[in-house]
Amino acid sequence: MKKYLYTLIVVLVVIALWGWHSYNTSLNYVLNPESDTRVAINIPKGSSADSVAAILSEKGLIQSPFYFKVYLKLHGLASKLQAGRFVLHENDRFQDILKTLTEGKGQELAITLLEGWTAEQIGEYLETQALTTAKDFMECAKTCAFDSPILPKGYVEGYLYPDTYYVDPASYSDQAFISRLVSTLESKLTDEDFAAIKKSGHTLEQVIIMASIVEREERNDNERPTVAGILWKRFNNDIGLAADATILYALGRTKGGLSYDELQIDSPYNTRRYRGLPPTPISNPHITSIRAAIYPKESPYMYYLHDSEGVVHYGKTLEEHNENKRKYL
Numbered sequence: 001m002k003k004y005l006y007t008l009i010v011v012l013v014v015i016a017l018w019g020w021h022s023y024n025t026s027l028n029y030v031l032n033p034e035s036d037t038r039v040a041i042n043i044p045k046g047s048s049a050d051s052v053a054a055i056l057s058e059k060g061l062i063q064s065p066f067y068f069k070v071y072l073k074l075h076g077l078a079s080k081l082q083a084g085r086f087v088l089h090e091n092d093r094f095q096d097i098l099k100t101l102t103e104g105k106g107q108e109l110a111i112t113l114l115e116g117w118t119a120e121q122i123g124e125y126l127e128t129q130a131l132t133t134a135k136d137f138m139e140c141a142k143t144c145a146f147d148s149p150i151l152p153k154g155y156v157e158g159y160l161y162p163d164t165y166y167v168d169p170a171s172y173s174d175q176a177f178i179s180r181l182v183s184t185l186e187s188k189l190t191d192e193d194f195a196a197i198k199k200s201g202h203t204l205e206q207v208i209i210m211a212s213i214v215e216r217e218e219r220n221d222n223e224r225p226t227v228a229g230i231l232w233k234r235f236n237n238d239i240g241l242a243a244d245a246t247i248l249y250a251l252g253r254t255k256g257g258l259s260y261d262e263l264q265i266d267s268p269y270n271t272r273r274y275r276g277l278p279p280t281p282i283s284n285p286h287i288t289s290i291r292a293a294i295y296p297k298e299s300p301y302m303y304y305l306h307d308s309e310g311v312v313h314y315g316k317t318l319e320e321h322n323e324n325k326r327k328y329l
Contacts, residue, residue, distance in 0.1 A: 025063070026062070026063045026064040026067035026068070026094070027067070027071065027094045027095075028093075028094070029062065029063035029064075029094065030090075030091055030092070030093055031060045031061055031090045031091070031092075032090035032091060033091050034091070035089075035090040035091055036089045036090065036091050037089065037090045038087050038088070038089055038108070038110075038166055039059050039061060039087070039088045039089065039090060040085065040086070040087050040088075040110045041055055041056070041059055041061075041085070041086050041088060042055075042084075042085050042086075043055065043081070043082065043083045043084060043085075043086065043101070044083060045083040046083070047081070047083060049068075049069050049072050049078045049081065050065075050069065052081050052101065053065035053066075053068045053069055056068065056097065059088075061088060061090075061092065061097060062094065062097070068094075071094075071098075077098060077102055080102040081101050081102060082101060082102065082103075085109065085110060086100055086101060087108035087109070087110055087166055088100060108166045108167060108168050109129055109131070109166070109167045109168075109169060110164055110165075110166055111125075111126070111129060111131075111164065111165045111166070111167050112163075112164045112165075113125070113160070113161075113162045113163060113164075113165070113181070113284070114162055115162040115215060115283075115284070115285060115286035115289070116162070116215045116216055116254070116283045116284070116285065116286075117160075117162060117283065117284055118157065118249070118254065118282070118283055118284065119137075119138065119141050119156065119157045119160055119284070120134065120138060120252075121254070122137065122160055122284070123135075123136075123137030123138050123141075126177075130169070131167065131169060131172045131177075132172070132174050136174060137174050140174035140175055140178060141155075141156050141157075141174075141178060142155075144174065144175040144178065145175075146175075146178065146179055146182060147179075148179070148182045148183065148186060149186075150182070150185070150186050150189070150204060151182060152205045155280050156178060156182065157212075157280050157281050157282075157283075157284070158208045158209065158211075158212045158280065158281025158282075158283070158284055158285065159181070159182045159185050159208065159281075159284070160178065160181040160182065160185075160284040161181050161182070161184040161185035161188065161284065161287075162284055162285075162286055163184060165177075165180065165181075165184075181284075188287045188290070189290075193290075193291070193294055196294050196295060197294055200294070206277060207290065207293045207294055208281050208285070208290065208293075209277045209278065209280065209281045209282075210228060210231060210232065210235075210277065210293040211228075211281070211285040211289040211290040211292065211293040212281030212282045212283040212284070212285050212289070213231060213241070213243050213245055213246060213278075213281075213282060213283075214227055214228045214231065214285070214289045214292050214293055215283050215284075215285035215286065215289040216243075216245035216248075216249075216254070216282060216283050217231075217243055217244075217245050218306075218312060219310055220310075220312065221288045221292075223312050224288060224289055224292035225292045225295060225296055225297035226296075226297045226299050226301070226304075226312075226314070227292070227304055227312065228289075228292040228293045228296040228297070229296035229297045229298055229299055230299065230301055230302060230303070230304055230314075231243065231296075232293075232296050233302065234302065235276065235277065238275055238276075239275065239302075240271055240272055240273070240274070240275045241271035241275075241276075241277070242271055242272045243271045244258055244272075245282060245283075246269045246270065246271045246278050246282055247262065247263065247265060247267075247269065247270050247271070247272065248282075249269050249278070249282035249283075250265055250267035250269035250270055251265065254283075269282065299314070300316050301314040301315060301316055302315070302316060302317070302318075302321075303315040303316075303317075303318070303320070303321035303324075305321065305324055305325060305328065305329065306328075307328035307329070308328075311328075313327075313328055
């Protein structure tokens with residue numbers, strides 16, 4: 001009897017030691033000690049400790065959901081877990097992760113700017129993130145000083161590169177953020193790109209303006225070089241670009257149909273009424289649209305239009321273009 005009791009005690013001690021070792025190993029686990037790469041997670045409102053543990057485990061940030069919940073229970077932290085979007089790091093320790101999730105310490109916001117947004121849309125989005133107001137952002141865009149060799153004088157529209165940025169709300173400023181967007185665009189352009197721009201006879205400013213139109217006119221990356229080629233052909237032959245996206249910009253819109261009266265608007269952005277490029281970009285283009293404008297595709301076409309599904313249809317002559325209108329509009 002004593003022998004069995006002794007054996008049972010030994011087994012229980014071994015299990016306890018193994019459990020304690022596993023628990024401590026879990027607490028000391030780090031996804032990647034050599035990397036501070038950001039990992040964005042979203043904790044929905046009302047999430048249970050089980051749900052939070054599952055989210056962290058799926059991202060590889062904790063080793064054991066079970067021991068994560070045990071730690072929460074032992075330290076009374078389960079009720080302190082916050083909902084929201086958090087930015088953690090691959091080299092965060094267990095305690096760092098919990099501090100962020102329970103206190104918001106070191107929290108960054110993941111700010112995603114969509115390609116084709118205008119500066120005004122960016123300002124409105126930043127306002128929803130409580131970083132600034134749309135009015136303050138636009139005021140800075142117009143009046144703040146920016147040190148960049150690629151920026152033209154007087155505006156930043158078109159140079160605010162669309163991407164995901166991680167922002168610390170405590171240190172955010174419109175001027176610094178705008179400078180960061182412009183610097184990101186500058187980093188995307190290669191020496192080969194600048195050489196191709198110079199060879200084309202166009203300026204970088206003209207390329208960005210054209211890219212901003214291509215961004216708004218054509219959603220398919222594969223078709224953008226062809227659309228860019230058509231628009232450059234019209235520009236080089238002193239034919240109006242006739243791009244509806246520029247008229248929408250003049251009207252303060254980015255989508256929707258255009259009435260007859262709207263098509264007649266007296267604005268330098270009305271490329272149906274005035275030849276050449278508009279005075280500034282009409283959106284902030286992605287590098288795919290910029291490269292389409294730098295490396296346009298030659299084609300026999302002079303016209304294009306989109307049907308209700310967004311599919312582009314080309315025409316070589318005005319007659320073909322009108323026929324496409326009858327077929328697809």
